[in-house]
Amino acid sequence: MAFLGHKVTCVDPDASKIAALGRGEVPFHEPYLEELIEEARPNLSFTTDYDEAIPEAQVVFIAVGTPPGKNGAPDLQYLQAAAQGVGERLGHHFTVVVNKSTVPIGSGNWVGALIREAAETRGRGKDCFAVASNPEFLREGSALHDSLYPDRVVVGADDPRTSEVLYTLYRPILDQTFPAPSFLARPERVGGVPLISTDLASAELIKYAANAFLALKISYINEVGLLAEKVGADILQVARGIGLDARIGNRFLQAGLGWGGSCFGKDTAAMVSTASEYGLDMAIVKAAREVNRRQRERVVEKLLAELKILKGRTVGLLGLAFKPHTDDLREAPAIDVARQLIERGAKVKAHDPVAMDRFKREHSSLEHILCATPADVARDADALVLVTEWPQYGELDWEAIAGSMRTPILLDGRHVLDRARVTRAGLRYIGLAG
Numbered sequence: 001m002a003f004l005g006h007k008v009t010c011v012d013p014d015a016s017k018i019a020a021l022g023r024g025e026v027p028f029h030e031p032y033l034e035e036l037i038e039e040a041r042p043n044l045s046f047t048t049d050y051d052e053a054i055p056e057a058q059v060v061f062i063a064v065g066t067p068p069g070k071n072g073a074p075d076l077q078y079l080q081a082a083a084q085g086v087g088e089r090l091g092h093h094f095t096v097v098v099n100k101s102t103v104p105i106g107s108g109n110w111v112g113a114l115i116r117e118a119a120e121t122r123g124r125g126k127d128c129f130a131v132a133s134n135p136e137f138l139r140e141g142s143a144l145h146d147s148l149y150p151d152r153v154v155v156g157a158d159d160p161r162t163s164e165v166l167y168t169l170y171r172p173i174l175d176q177t178f179p180a181p182s183f184l185a186r187p188e189r190v191g192g193v194p195l196i197s198t199d200l201a202s203a204e205l206i207k208y209a210a211n212a213f214l215a216l217k218i219s220y221i222n223e224v225g226l227l228a229e230k231v232g233a234d235i236l237q238v239a240r241g242i243g244l245d246a247r248i249g250n251r252f253l254q255a256g257l258g259w260g261g262s263c264f265g266k267d268t269a270a271m272v273s274t275a276s277e278y279g280l281d282m283a284i285v286k287a288a289r290e291v292n293r294r295q296r297e298r299v300v301e302k303l304l305a306e307l308k309i310l311k312g313r314t315v316g317l318l319g320l321a322f323k324p325h326t327d328d329l330r331e332a333p334a335i336d337v338a339r340q341l342i343e344r345g346a347k348v349k350a351h352d353p354v355a356m357d358r359f360k361r362e363h364s365s366l367e368h369i370l371c372a373t374p375a376d377v378a379r380d381a382d383a384l385v386l387v388t389e390w391p392q393y394g395e396l397d398w399e400a401i402a403g404s405m406r407t408p409i410l411l412d413g414r415h416v417l418d419r420a421r422v423t424r425a426g427l428r429y430i431g432l433a434g
Ligand SMILES: NC(=O)c1ccc[n+]([C@@H]2O[C@H](COP(=O)([O-])OP(=O)(O)OC[C@H]3O[C@@H](n4cnc5c(N)ncnc54)[C@H](O)[C@@H]3O)[C@@H](O)[C@H]2O)c1
Pocket: 011, 012, 013, 014, 017, 063, 064, 065, 066, 078, 081, 082, 085, 100, 101, 102, 103, 136, 137, 138, 139, 140, 262, 263
């Protein structure tokens, strides 16, 4: 928003994050974010104090975490605190409060009620604000691309004034009139970005329905992968043959270890939980979750089938982040896999190009598994597992790796490596689906 020319104040109670951002340091790994912040700096400020941000604002985005809570429903304590904090400080003009966080259906009304209550304690009327839902679809690792060049913008609002304000705010993106940053060229596209203007509940459901669909697409190809292995079919060819059908599309059809990250797990759980409140059983979404959970166990099963005994073996993991180009470790398959292997008595070694510092902070009890280089991970290992498909792992010196391992077994958990090449290098290549 600041890059597009709007004046933006970012508020977070985490003082260390705010201090880092003030110095121009981004507290997580996201390609080009530092550069973009630098370009937008004249329009940007960072603070821990709501009073510096809310009273003057015409639009307030609430983008706090909504982590998984009990029984699959998200924990809304941060959303509640933010809504109350905003309500207590609304200015004397009309303010649009936008739910940018992924929140359960009905949260727009709830946030509205919280703000109204807080505003009324300050003698403000119920007409001084309106709530909108503006779900976020960006992917970590390509967050800037997805924000500047989105497939669509969804705005849910029950008050026409709100839609108008957000339309004005998003106009440079909808019409693609802003100059593209030098490091992020504008992709070729026909026309502008579609705006989906809906009621609040529809916007909230669009976010859950989109994430659940992507999650089940991944689980579907993983389930087909199980069958492919049994019948001796090649899952990569099968996925290609399916994906070229324009009705299906080839994205999210990569068989492997399945999804991780902070969104798919919690959002599918939240969808199942919301549906159950209405007596509905989301059978397909539940099955997608179960298939995804089982994929992580398959790594251990495959290694067991190869090595026969895991106790005392050394297994190397390439990649810790839940996907490439981020250091996010939330729900990362690598952590589950490492724990399962350690429980079975194996020694685990691991490497990641960017997520190791975060790993030390967030998983200090497992810090001892970290190795400085992929070569260190491979040395004397009984098997190597590619967990995260960082592009640089495709370019490793596989001959040297094969030569340094105790038994040169390579389990490609993402089906991305060049099978012929690593086999020529002397490794026994195994895919998760055959
Ligand atoms: N990460 C993604 O790729 C992604 C994509 C789409 C949607 N979302 C949704 O966006 C939301 C945020 O996700 P995230 O990954 O950025 O979470 P996060 O936990 O990384 O960041 C949330 C931030 O909110 C701050 N916070 C907590 N309470 C606050 C308060 N009262 N006022 C102001 N700030 C407060 C925290 O200190 C933290 O810095 C979630 O609802 C998530 O589902 C995330």
